[in-house]
Amino acid sequence: MNQLVTFGPDQHLVGILSGDPVSTAPVLVLPNAGLIPRAGPFRLHVELAERLAAHGIRTFRFDTPGVGEAPRLSGCDTQEATLAALDHLAEHHGVDRFVVGGVCSAADLGWALATRDRRVVGLLMLDGISFTGFWFHFARIAGALRRGPGAWFGIARRLLGRTAANATAAAAGAGRMPFIADERGWPGRAEARRQFAALVRRGARSLWIYTGGYADLFLHPRQFVAMFGRVARSSAVEMHYWPDCDHTFYARQHRDRLLGTIEQWMLTQERAGWSAR
Amino acid sequence: MADAGHWLPHWIGGDGRRLYAALHPARTPASGCGVLLVPPLLHEQLRSRRMLTQIAIRLADAGIPCLRFDFLGSGDSDGRGDHMDLASMREDIGIAAEALRASTGVAEVAALAFRGGTLPLSSWLAAGGDVERVVLWEPVVDGAGWVGELADADAAELRSTARYPRRRGVPMEGSDRQLMGFEVSRQLRRDLAGVQASADAWRHRPPAWGVLRSGVQLPSLPLQRVFELPADAARMGDGTRMDGALFVSPGLQQVVDALATALAQLRSHPQPQPQPGWPEVREASAS
Numbered sequence: 279m280n281q282l283v284t285f286g287p288d289q290h291l292v293g294i295l296s297g298d299p300v301s302t303a304p305v306l307v308l309p310n311a312g313l314i315p316r317a318g319p320f321r322l323h324v325e326l327a328e329r330l331a332a333h334g335i336r337t338f339r340f341d342t343p344g345v346g347e348a349p350r351l352s353g354c355d356t357q358e359a360t361l362a363a364l365d366h367l368a369e370h371h372g373v374d375r376f377v378v379g380g381v382c383s384a385a386d387l388g389w390a391l392a393t394r395d396r397r398v399v400g401l402l403m404l405d406g407i408s409f410t411g412f413w414f415h416f417a418r419i420a421g422a423l424r425r426g427p428g429a430w431f432g433i434a435r436r437l438l439g440r441t442a443a444n445a446t447a448a449a450a451g452a453g454r455m456p457f458i459a460d461e462r463g464w465p466g467r468a469e470a471r472r473q474f475a476a477l478v479r480r481g482a483r484s485l486w487i488y489t490g491g492y493a494d495l496f497l498h499p500r501q502f503v504a505m506f507g508r509v510a511r512s513s514a515v516e517m518h519y520w521p522d523c524d525h526t527f528y529a530r531q532h533r534d535r536l537l538g539t540i541e542q543w544m545l546t547q548e549r550a551g552w553s554a555r
Numbered sequence: 556m557a558d559a560g561h562w563l564p565h566w567i568g569g570d571g572r573r574l575y576a577a578l579h580p581a582r583t584p585a586s587g588c589g590v591l592l593v594p595p596l597l598h599e600q601l602r603s604r605r606m607l608t609q610i611a612i613r614l615a616d617a618g619i620p621c622l623r624f625d626f627l628g629s630g631d632s633d634g635r636g637d638h639m640d641l642a643s644m645r646e647d648i649g650i651a652a653e654a655l656r657a658s659t660g661v662a663e664v665a666a667l668a669f670r671g672g673t674l675p676l677s678s679w680l681a682a683g684g685d686v687e688r689v690v691l692w693e694p695v696v697d698g699a700g701w702v703g704e705l706a707d708a709d710a711a712e713l714r715s716t717a718r719y720p721r722r723r724g725v726p727m728e729g730s731d732r733q734l735m736g737f738e739v740s741r742q743l744r745r746d747l748a749g750v751q752a753s754a755d756a757w758r759h760r761p762p763a764w765g766v767l768r769s770g771v772q773l774p775s776l777p778l779q780r781v782f783e784l785p786a787d788a789a790r791m792g793d794g795t796r797m798d799g800a801l802f803v804s805p806g807l808q809q810v811v812d813a814l815a816t817a818l819a820q821l822r823s824h825p826q827p828q829p830q831p832g833w834p835e836v837r838e839a840s841a842s
Contacts, residue, residue, distance in 0.1 A: 345605070490721030
């Protein structure tokens with residue numbers, strides 16, 4: 279069953295609540311990913327809602343201000359809008375636990391909400407927060423070596439081009455090239471590590487998937503443990519690295535794999551009772 | 556109906572095939588003419604979601620109530636992508652046109668079809684569907700040619716090293732059940748490829764207007780009036796990426812306003828039916 283829900287400042291935001299209205303399982307909240315409207319990349323969110331509804335699990339997909347149908351709203355950014363969605367679902371639909379996330383910016387929202395709202399008991403992190411480091415550079419160099427001397431000239435040219443672009447930006451007064459973590463509102467590496475440890479400690483569950491389309495930020499599965507430390511090996515954390523997939527899961531077979539993985543993860547957590555807050 | 560401020564999201568159609576729709580009531584005294592927005596298809600639909608919303612808001616501000624909707628198996632409507640074919644799309648257009656008339660009481664409906672939305676609209680008109688006017692926004696006229704272009708673009712996407720940097724150019728396995736990343740049925744591919752939009756086939760032959768790029772001619776669609784798109788107007792058909800969204804630019808806003816003015820005047824100045832051989836009246840936007 280799909281239900282239209284208006285919420286937020288003056289009820290200007292619109293979402294679709296799917297699934298069993300009397301379910302007590304946490305609701306999976308799916309904000310738009312980037313500029314893609316709430317139906318999701320290639321209708322990923324619609325299909326996910328259908329799959330989970332078959333198990334009675336509810337999902338809520340919506341457009342944040344300035345995306346899809348949603349107007350820009352003064353004083354209501356994407357985090358405030360997501361919080362408004364949680365508050366509305368809690369007040370009007372009796373929901374007291376949420377799983378939040380999705381692809382890219384939606385994962386970022388999930389992270390931001392989880393760190394400030396204990397009602398968030400699960401995170402769906404698809405190409406979410408990531409920091410490069412030893413394993414990233416190791417994988418990059420190993421990849422270059424595997425490709426053989428014929429490719430090295432091109433790789434060197436690209437690296438030099440990037441260095442030159444940085445220098446040009448610095449000379450133009452930019453100070454430094456914008457870092458993706460700044461654009462996406464990520465905390466610094468140490469803070470992220472501390473936040474993640476706190477989330478796991480309070481029992482939050484998380485599913486992480488990194489794709490090959492995220493090659494500027496994630497290249498090796500060991501990078502994950504290097505980023506977050508031992509807590510990344512917790513039973514509350516599930517991580518996959520899918521180098522064959524792209525960032526928005528363009529191919530049908532990739533979306534099927536993703537949908538199946540999320541469905542199983544949600545069911546497994548539901549059977550395990552999720553967590554205490 | 557829920558209320559999202561100035562427009563009303565709601566479901567139309569029956570159980571099991573509910574269509575997502577959004578009604579934009581006229582915000583100034585209504586003109587008597589309503590606009591049914593027929594969305595573009597596949598990747599162009601989601602990319603242009605915001606633009607169509609903005610166009611509907613603009614028209615409603617000018618006194619023209621509008622209804623937007625998603626075809627069955629697309630957007631937020633019920634159904635899987637492979638549930639959609641030309642027959643279901645014809646049914647959807649009929650449901651949406653009726654919903655617009657019923658909810659607003661307008662005496663006339665203009666169907667404003669964007670790009671590939673022209674193909675099901677043309678098929679619906681050929682099957683006897685009736686509206687008082689048709690406005691075609693950069694219409695796709697040759698269904699076979701368009702489906703061929705999309706199939707080529709889909710194949711290129713599946714071997715793109717930009718999309719799949721870790722596959723080193725090894726193509727993903729293609730499928731005739733997918734087009735531009737979206738699930739489609741073989742039936743829909745065949746259906747769309749079989750449509751050549753032509754006013755000759757329309758049973759009731761409503762007058763047609765166009766919203767076109769400079770210099771574009773459509774021999775099979777005699778247009779009574781053409782609104783010319785400015786150079787800065789976003790191209791719905793460009794690229795296959797989902798991470799871009801199209802907006803109403805300042806230049807495009809003027810085109811929409813001109814269209815709204817022309818539609819609002821229809822009731823007070825009814826225009827004669829177009830005849831074969833009539834010259835087109837082209838109306839360039841101010842830049």
